[in-house]
Amino acid sequence: MRLHSLQAYFVLILLAATCASSCAGQAEPRLPGELVWTIGYDPKTFDPAKVDDQESELVRYLTAGVLLRFNRSTQKVEPRLAESWSLSPDGRTVIFKLRPGLQFSDRTSLTAKDAAWSIRRVLLPATAAPVAEEFLASASVTVDTPDPRTVIVHLPQRVIGIEKVFDEIAIEPAERPSEGRVTAGPFVLADYRRSQYVRLGRNPCYYRRDNGGAALPYASGVRLDVLDNHEQEIRLFQRGEYDLIDSLPPDYFGLLKQKTPNAVRDLGPSLNTEQMWFNQSAAAQLPLWEKAWFQNQAFRVAVSRAIHRADLARIAYQGHATPAYSFISPANSTWYNGTISVPHEDVAAARMLLKGAGFHLNGALLQDASGHPVKFSILTNAGNAARQKMATLIQEDLKSLGMEVTVVALDFPALIERLMHTQDYEACLLGLENVDPDPNAMMNVWLSSSPNHQWNPSEKTPATKWEAEIDRAMNLQATSLKDAERKQAVDQVQQIVADQQPFIYLVYPNILFAVSPRLQGVDPARLEPNLVWDAESLRLAGAR
Amino acid sequence: MISRSVASWLLGALVLIAFAVLAAPGTSYSNQDRDLPLAASSMRHPAGTDALGRDRMVRVSAALLLSLAGATLAAAATTLAAAAVGALSAFSPALLGGLIILVCDVFLALPWLFLLLMVRSALPLTTSPAHSAVVTFLVLAALGWPACARAVYRGAVHLRDAEWMLQARAAGLRGHQIAHHIMPNLYPLLLPQFLISIPAFVIAEANLGALGLGIGEPLPSWGGMLFELDNSAMLVSTGWVYLPIALLIVVLLLIESIAAEVY
Numbered sequence: 001m002r003l004h005s006l007q008a009y010f011v012l013i014l015l016a017a018t019c020a021s022s023c024a025g026q027a028e029p030r031l032p033g034e035l036v037w038t039i040g041y042d043p044k045t046f047d048p049a050k051v052d053d054q055e056s057e058l059v060r061y062l063t064a065g066v067l068l069r070f071n072r073s074t075q076k077v078e079p080r081l082a083e084s085w086s087l088s089p090d091g092r093t094v095i096f097k098l099r100p101g102l103q104f105s106d107r108t109s110l111t112a113k114d115a116a117w118s119i120r121r122v123l124l125p126a127t128a129a130p131v132a133e134e135f136l137a138s139a140s141v142t143v144d145t146p147d148p149r150t151v152i153v154h155l156p157q158r159v160i161g162i163e164k165v166f167d168e169i170a171i172e173p174a175e176r177p178s179e180g181r182v183t184a185g186p187f188v189l190a191d192y193r194r195s196q197y198v199r200l201g202r203n204p205c206y207y208r209r210d211n212g213g214a215a216l217p218y219a220s221g222v223r224l225d226v227l228d229n230h231e232q233e234i235r236l237f238q239r240g241e242y243d244l245i246d247s248l249p250p251d252y253f254g255l256l257k258q259k260t261p262n263a264v265r266d267l268g269p270s271l272n273t274e275q276m277w278f279n280q281s282a283a284a285q286l287p288l289w290e291k292a293w294f295q296n297q298a299f300r301v302a303v304s305r306a307i308h309r310a311d312l313a314r315i316a317y318q319g320h321a322t323p324a325y326s327f328i329s330p331a332n333s334t335w336y337n338g339t340i341s342v343p344h345e346d347v348a349a350a351r352m353l354l355k356g357a358g359f360h361l362n363g364a365l366l367q368d369a370s371g372h373p374v375k376f377s378i379l380t381n382a383g384n385a386a387r388q389k390m391a392t393l394i395q396e397d398l399k400s401l402g403m404e405v406t407v408v409a410l411d412f413p414a415l416i417e418r419l420m421h422t423q424d425y426e427a428c429l430l431g432l433e434n435v436d437p438d439p440n441a442m443m444n445v446w447l448s449s450s451p452n453h454q455w456n457p458s459e460k461t462p463a464t465k466w467e468a469e470i471d472r473a474m475n476l477q478a479t480s481l482k483d484a485e486r487k488q489a490v491d492q493v494q495q496i497v498a499d500q501q502p503f504i505y506l507v508y509p510n511i512l513f514a515v516s517p518r519l520q521g522v523d524p525a526r527l528e529p530n531l532v533w534d535a536e537s538l539r540l541a542g543a544r
Numbered sequence: 545m546i547s548r549s550v551a552s553w554l555l556g557a558l559v560l561i562a563f564a565v566l567a568a569p570g571t572s573y574s575n576q577d578r579d580l581p582l583a584a585s586s587m588r589h590p591a592g593t594d595a596l597g598r599d600r601m602v603r604v605s606a607a608l609l610l611s612l613a614g615a616t617l618a619a620a621a622t623t624l625a626a627a628a629v630g631a632l633s634a635f636s637p638a639l640l641g642g643l644i645i646l647v648c649d650v651f652l653a654l655p656w657l658f659l660l661l662m663v664r665s666a667l668p669l670t671t672s673p674a675h676s677a678v679v680t681f682l683v684l685a686a687l688g689w690p691a692c693a694r695a696v697y698r699g700a701v702h703l704r705d706a707e708w709m710l711q712a713r714a715a716g717l718r719g720h721q722i723a724h725h726i727m728p729n730l731y732p733l734l735l736p737q738f739l740i741s742i743p744a745f746v747i748a749e750a751n752l753g754a755l756g757l758g759i760g761e762p763l764p765s766w767g768g769m770l771f772e773l774d775n776s777a778m779l780v781s782t783g784w785v786y787l788p789i790a791l792l793i794v795v796l797l798l799i800e801s802i803a804a805e806v807y
Contacts, residue, residue: 231774234776254777255776308578315578315595315596375670376670377670379669389596392596395761406671408669408760426669
């Protein structure tokens, strides 16, 4: 019977998947002294100027020679290719003095000409370098090289944290961009096999030495296996094929802890946030009454107050997360403000808020003043177990208010299409990765004109008074010369967000990782790349 | 192989037990006992709880009934549609009959799994879990009929060319009078088609669920529960995590046993 063909079809798929899985379970042989870990997908580019995704950024971090490096542990800017640097009092001129005798990995000399060419290249509109946006007015930036060791960058206006921007600009040989094959960083791109691995070799001309005078990096190379399967990653880690697991999912933390208690560690809350929001975009193809709910402050605050965040942290993250009420994590001690007044869980207060806004219960179902039942869907991305669990817990929490919620898990491209282009969604649950503790790095989220202003992207003018106030405060912190004034402006934004709940913050996931006992020199940081930020100091025990 | 009567009794017993579990006061497949996620077996939760503290026994019982009911109705719809199309093509003029079978063949050549994925993912986001269950089985029924129709067509052609049919025509029986005799004669063919469609649809729903495109939360489904097996951390947490897959295999074996004897 032909319906058997359906069963046969699924059996074939299962067999193919099993074969593929067992073949993929064999990692590439490790070269002597080579460090190995995984990346989730193929880097989109090896051109350091065009990096726009996490895995490409990791490759750039490991290969690029930069003028300054933002130390992920001390959170201070340190000199690298630049021996020294200075910023003029008005913040509009940066002067770098290069180290003497610098060389690229192909043994050619590195001079101010190469540095200026690399900076100008990222500023060119034709390059479309994402880092150019951080100069605010990149078209008006000029670069001079008065001598072979001096580079002067002139900015049209002061940019907060401009030093950190140079951490993202790879210095390449002038007129010879090589996509990471000729670098002034610790590693160079040696081999790449799509969907298999990226292999980085040690740069023999790297200038840095350790305190004992030994050349850095210690490792002979790095192999980044492309693998988007935590099961396999953990199995291969336990077999000693991988040296570390960055971003360990909470489900697997306990499993690995049982088997190898010394290999895993919980570093506490990260800077990242998990949040949900309602679609408030005027362009959204939603019924008018739904838009009215989502634009209603009382509705959003009531939803926020009905969510039991402690349960989300305990159940969805197995205790490896911290309830969140603000976009600044307690891990960010400089900017966190524990005195902000936030809407804590209180279902009775949530019901009162809804009643005051004209909502009423009809049986078990909540209705608005016009009698429309309050039903909506929460989108999240498929494959993220913690987010799907959170969405199901929230679904149950909101049932206590009479709201009927549907949870929808979509694959990431489909989700992004709805969020960024079609605006065809009601509510969304996603996370935001914060790579920089300075709130200035979140300008693209908070400014109402930004396409990443998720609840209502690319507003021509702020749709509400409180969004206008957020714009004003964020612009103030971006231009103020006084730290206290910046802090006050960011505190004000935190309070507005807590009052208005455009983002309903849920949890700060903890930083979980696993490190092989053979790997030495690991100094985990809260900032990305958490475990390998000091890759030059990593080495395997027993390796020369 | 288990005999048909034993298989029928066992299947009936499973369904009755599932009804009894769901009928117990205070039970709900969506209740979250948040103090006891991934709990072991206890008086309160005989088969423990899942990662969200929901009773596994209740959810497995609900999934069993939902899946069997949905698959049975979908199989019935498929069989009826196949009977109509198969008989119509066999007794139509040759050109029309050939055209109908050609349409069946085109349907058969389509990639099932991707069609299921496409149709399921095109549903509105606000589709409630109950509606998503109905739509899932409707889609399965809508895509399952051509193979069955092809088989029915072969049987109906044999019937059309049978000597008693020629004799009936020669005796002057009209079309509608002949039609009365077709269905009873196709019954021995349709019953096994119906029976083997049920496990096929149960598996198809489980596969869709495991791909995240099946029945929506919090409604329990085989696919949703089998999704847990993807996580080795979950597998070592409790042996009860294997209950859904064990029960699914038992149910499929029982239905196949019944179908095999009907053949």
